[in-house]
Amino acid sequence: AVDVERWAAAKDPLVRLRLWLTRQGLWDDERQAACEEEAEARVRQAVIGWIKRRVAQSTAQLILSSALYAAAFAGMAMAHDSTSTVRSRSCPRSF
Helix, strand or coil: CHHHHHHHHHHCHHHHHHHHHHHCCCCCHHHHHHHHHHHHHHHHHHHHHHHHHHHHHHHHHHHHHHHHHHHHHHHHHHHHHHHHHHHHHHCCCCC
């Protein structure tokens, strides 16, 4: 298993490039760490941005559905009021 991992690492183009850059003096552990930190920060910002957009979309959908719900029930209440008004005019109660 160790030989397979070593062989796979030797064939990995990213590993090979990093080794070559290190041998040429163009790359070191400090640059690698800085690169990884920057990549993590970019990914974190992208995820946070995505979450904020999703929350904004969900909030907008919630507001819209609440408004539609309120409008539907307001319409039903108005229809109920007008029906009861019609009934009271056409069928007066005798008691």
